[in-house]
Each structure stands twice: as C-alpha cells, then as structure tokens.
Amino acid sequence: MLTAVHPKLPMRNKRVTEDFYLTYLGFEKIGQADFPDYLMIRKDGVELHFFAFEDLDPTQNYGQVYLRTDAIDVLYQSVLKHPETVRLVGPLQLKPWGQKEFAVLDPDHNLLTFGQSV
Template identity: 45%
Template sequence: MLTSVVPKLPFINKQETVNFYVNQLGFTLRSDYVDYLIMDKDGVELHFFSFPTIVPAKSDFMIYVRVDSDIESLFEKCRQGSSAVKIITRLESKPWGQKEFAIADPNGTCLTFGEAFS
C-alpha cells in the first residue's frame, strides 16, 4: 500500500540549499547526514542528496507542490525575497483549475506551486 511520495533532490552547496529552503520557503531542517538532508514544512517532506557536479542550467529535476490557500502571499514572498529566488513563471490561473507559479532553487530544481480554484 502506497502512503506518500517524498521527492529526493540534488544539492551542490549544502549551506546555500539549507538557507534557501529554510529562509526563503520556511522549511525546517530535520536531519543533516553530511551528504543527505531531510527538510519539511506543513506535512511536505523533501530529501536532498549531494551532487556537486550537477550543472543548474541543465538540471531536469522538477516537483509540483500543492498549496491549499494564499498562494498569492507565497508568490509575493518569493518575488520580494533575496536574489536567490529565481522566478521562472509568474502567478497565473491555468485552464486546469490551478493558480500556479514556478521558481528555481540554487541547484536548478524547478519548484511549481499550485492552488486549486473554482
């Protein structure tokens, strides 16, 4: 029986990755095993593994994170955050009933956030 999915994402620089997810997105660092990190926020868990040779511009890692409310505030926080937050797509309503925006983390991973609307 499947119970959940936990994305496992690469990191180049551990401290930059921790700073980005903790300071910009509000995650909590739960475990640091030198080359492996575990973070969570609001029931969403992310794992990270060391991959120092990855080229961010050529990274194909992507995840979709569902938001249950106030995606506008999350987008504004990212937009007004540090230069570490690279906006890929601005907040917009999609035909499939989601308000979405996408950012890239310091490792080139695309994070798309979506909130359902009717």
C-alpha cells in the first residue's frame, strides 16, 4: 500500500537550494545526516528531495511539482514579499479545472505550481 510520495528534483548548488526553500518558501531541513549531494526538506507534511546535478542547464530543466494547499492566498502573499528572489512565472489565477493556482521557478528552474480547489 502506498503511503506518500517525495519528489526528487535536481539542484546545482545545495546551499543555494536550501536557502531558497527554507528562507523564502518556509520549508525546514529534515534528516539525521547531512549529505553533500542530497537535500531533504519538509513543509506541513510535504517532503521534497533534491539530488546534486552540477552540470544541469537550468534552461533545459523540466522538473515540476504540483503542491496542493488549503491556504493559497496566504502562500501567494508570502511569495510576493520576495520578488527579487522568488521568480513568479504564473500569477494567482482561477483555472477552468476548478483550481486557484500560481507557479514559481526555483534557482534551478524546477517549476513549483501551488493549487487549491475552489
């Protein structure tokens, strides 16, 4: 029986990735050991994992994650507080499929889409 999913996304620089997610998106670092080529983070029970890919060309990265939330407006406002660091690529919109969504790119161009059913 499946109980959870933890997407694994590429990162070029662990320190940059960690700073972005912890400082600007409110995640926390998890795990007992600190591996130089791997990062695990969590927010509200959702985990994301990252693996080192130093030669990644961000313009060729198609990593994507859809994250559901029950507080889309609060989350969106927190992202808007950091326009110099958090690259908004899809503003908050009501979609035809009944979701209120917005999207950001992380430093490695992993696409994070946040959505809430309406």
